[in-house]
Amino acid sequence: MNVAYPKSGYTTPDQTLDGFIQLVQAGFENPEGRRGTVRVVVDGYPHLGFRARFFDDLRVDRPQEYYEADTEIRFSLSTLELIFREFEVVDWRSPEVIGSTELKGDQSLAFLLAFSCLRPSDWTRERFAKVARKHKQKGYRDGVVIQRLETPSQYQLLEAMEESLPIIITGLEPTPPCDDWSLDRLEQEYGEAVVFMRSASDHVTMKRFVAELRNSGEGQVKGGSSLEFKSYTEGSRLPDEMAGNFGTMYFENEDFVPPQLWFGAVATDVPATPLHRDPLTGFLFQVIGRKRLDLYSADQAELLYPYKSYNTYQKCWFQPDKPDFDKYPEAKAATCTSVELHPGELLIQPAGWFHQVYALDSPTMSVSYFWRY
Ligand SMILES: [Fe+2]
Structure with a gap:
């Protein structure tokens, strides 16, 4: 490749x-x-x-x-x-x-x-190839059951990763993140924290960001509309002040890449994140609103037309939300497993799974980080 x-x-x-x-x-x-x-x-x-x-x-x-x-x-x-x-x-x-x-x-x-201009490292290509072999051997393209585990041990987590099976962790309360976060609470606890809007190379305080969200009707955004205020953080880095409540779990902090914040108003009728896959295992905390992930096993790569040029994540030319089977005929055979993530839940997504993400509610907030191994 x-x-x-x-x-x-x-x-x-x-x-x-x-x-x-x-x-x-x-x-x-x-x-x-x-x-x-x-x-x-x-x-x-x-x-x-x-x-x-x-x-x-x-x-x-x-x-x-x-x-x-x-x-x-x-x-x-x-x-x-x-x-x-x-x-x-x-x-x-x-x-x-x-x-x-x-x-x-x-x-x-x-x-x-x-x-x-981008190229994957040998490590990334080998990781995807290895995961694809595993998924094929396990028959994951026929669908997997994504278990909800209540406060599992680190060992249970490692077992799921070994099998390359996504899992959802519940019961994280009273340890944050819990399921009662709101715009009010974010404003109270982190009013002065600096929120970055990555694509705009721009930043504002949490207080201002929340005020703008409220002004935009708490995020009733339709696909294709453009807002003057860039009201979504698109995976910018998590403000340091928030690490206490939304920091890493199960493994040492140094074992993760720095956390990313996905917060703001988004369209709920188009994917918040288009189809792609990551070479690292992802941890996704859902904090406000629900999300749906459509997951495709790694052995379906040839059905999804992934970019040949990529580095830290690999996008796909095929878009399941507006499928063009004339251009991408193999995609007809692709099958996905969908999972809904609720506030207070943590999704562990092993490396190599293709995924497309919908925010089912707006505003939405998630915190994600990648395990380095
Ligand atoms: Fe991802």
Whole structure:
């Protein structure tokens, strides 16, 4: 699955740019048949700019004369170098990348180019392959029973992980997180905590965030609508103050990547998170509102058209909520197991399961973190 990528050794700006172009061309996929033109500009190096045109492949040239483009991306050279150093882990939404990149025009073309730069580590590919073998052997594509276990022991948890079976943990009260969190309580306990809205590289206090949520009618958002205020945190980092109530459980804190916050107003009629899979085991605390996860076993990868270019998570071209079986015919055979998560419950999702997430209520709040093993 891994595609060829340039090795290190790009020391001059020209070499860096040539390598970048090779990277995006080798990783480019366009099953949706998008067409368009992107102008790429490198700050301070006018001669390095290039034009990327979307066909079934990606065509790159460097016209001398003016040309029309649907999208303009302005990078710094250091951002290009960062991508080379870290394409197995780089996150385009992180402040160091998004903060030094300017986008104009049709952003969806820029995102397609951005994904083309990513590559999975050998560890990630081996993990997915291993999990797929396990799921196939166990017949998980025919459906699994997701058990609710009341305050299980660490041993029970490890057993479920060994079998690669998702489980839901209940009965976490009175130890937080419990099921009586509300906007009022968040405001009272964490009014001054800083809440980040990741995609906007923006942040406000919890007090302000809650006030904005209330102003937007506590989140009656329909799919496709756009709000002026970015009212969803999209997995930004959990404010430190909240770690006491929503911190890690069962294993040492250092065994987890830092927790992420999913809080705000979301549409309930479209997925809050599109179909993808993660190479690490996920812990998902549901705090406010209900969520539904549609899970697909790892051995169904070939039915779900996963991106070839990815790093820390792998999205799918196939979208179960608006299935296009003309483009993705194999997906007709895919089967999923759905599970509803209620406030106060913790879902443990072993690595490699594909999942699409719906918030069934708005506002919604969850805290997630990944176990490193
Ligand atoms: Fe995920």
